[in-house]
Amino acid sequence: MKKDEFYHEPVLLKECLEFLDLKGDGVYVDCTLGGGGHSFEILKRLGEKGRLFAFDRDPVAIAFASERLRDFESLVTFYPFPFSEIGEKLRPESLDGALYDLGMSSRQVDDPKRGFSFSADFSVDLRMNQSQGEDAQEFLRRVKLEDLALAFSKNSDLERSYKLAGALLEKVEQLGEDLMPQDFKEVVVSVYPHKTRELNGLLARVYQAIRMEINEELKEIEKSLNSVVKCLKKNGRLLVISYHSVEDRCVKNTMSSYEKACICPVKQPVCLCGANHKTIQKVLRKPLLPSFDEIEKNPRARSAKLRVYQKL
Ligand SMILES: C[S@@+](CC[C@H](N)C(=O)[O-])C[C@H]1O[C@@H](n2cnc3c(N)ncnc32)[C@H](O)[C@@H]1O
Known part of the structure; x- marks a missing residue:
């Protein structure tokens, strides 16, 4: 990509590709397409039977990335919608992997007309x-x-x-x-x-x-994660990169309900539910952080945390 076409440097890219455990004929969703940095590398690894669905609520991101990913047009479908709509657009148990790279892209933050800047002569807007x-x-x-x-x-x-x-x-x-x-x-x-x-x-x-x-960001995350769990196939992977503690807590809390075998009310003295409700397990016990090298090259990665789950 030429320098003037720069949109966003993908964060924890190598780690995401490894933990998505990509298969050539697999079906994946990039819930936060942005500049298509993660999608581009996923698509390079798919064969002709593979498939990628790509969501972004920002039409500017969809326009930019669809141009960037033109060589893969037979493998990718774009969804210019909030990722909370995944449950309405994708089928249950159809996905081998899902990736969320939450928050804003560098292009959104750096373009003064988008109204995210601290110094621009444009009024503060803050919509994605x-x-x-x-x-x-x-x-x-x-x-x-x-x-x-x-x-x-x-x-x-x-x-x-x-x-x-x-x-x-x-x-x-x-x-x-x-x-x-x-x-x-x-x-x-x-x-x-x-x-x-x-x-x-x-x-x-x-x-x-x-x-x-x-942007109702926490509602979006919660609704979308609840849908994506249903859309994953057995052994399908779910990767979420968050950038601040409130976002990360929302991911952790939403996912923790799927990690419990017993769903009986806490006050109930004995388990009556059969204790077989666990549908998700952690692949990594603790979130993965970017290396010093990555942070040095891309300071915006400094607060990133990657959580990885697998559907049972
Ligand atoms: C950090 S960027 C993703 C960058 C991308 N991984 C890349 O490598 O270029 C986050 C993107 O997610 C989008 N986004 C954030 N919340 C969203 C939501 N609820 N639904 C759909 N897209 C969302 C933003 O518009 C932004 O383009």
Whole structure:
């Protein structure tokens, strides 16, 4: 790929290819196509009977990746939909493997027009699909103080969440127009005057909390994982890369219900369910992290965690 075509550097690529345990005639889903970095390498390893389904809710990603993957057009089907719709689009027990590489692509974050930047002259947007749903501005104009404060504490572990929510909503009212990155900065500096050296980290967490609300990110993950478990064949692999603790906790909690043999209520003294309900097992006891080498080459990989499961 030429440099000006750069979209996103795939994270933990070698590890994903290894743990997907690819078969030439296997059927796979890339739930987060992005720039097609993982998909490209999966497709290279498929034979003519193999198949890849590729989801992304961002039409810009689908357009870019479908061009990049043109040589494999007989093997790949694109789905420009949120991955929560997997259960409606794919058949039960049809997949040998599924991959989620959660969060944002570098292209989404770096393109100033997408409204994820801290410094651009564009208003803050934070939608993964700019042609659908409520953007950050509409969200801030309608959200209640308590709900915004809760979003800051639960999505980003931000301290002083009430003060922050109050200051941001006051700014919205004062300005009466769209908030620019500079307005967010002023609010963050006013709420955390003792932490100005951590300004970018704090801003990232403020954006993340709002982004997770407007894109309903945790609901998406939970619904999609519940569907994908049904879509996997016996021995099918499920790989999830997450980038922050709230995302990772959501993956871990959703999957843990499938790892339990007994589903009786906790208070029940004896098991009456037969204790044969375990449908998923961990392939890796602990999540896999990127190597120092990878982090050095691609600093955006630094917070990545890969969890690997297998259907029983
Ligand atoms: C980290 S990037 C994936 C990069 C990709 N693995 C690559 O190698 O180029 C995450 C992608 O997932 C997409 N995405 C995030 N949440 C989604 C959801 N709920 N449904 C569908 N796509 C989603 C984003 O639009 C973004 O393009």
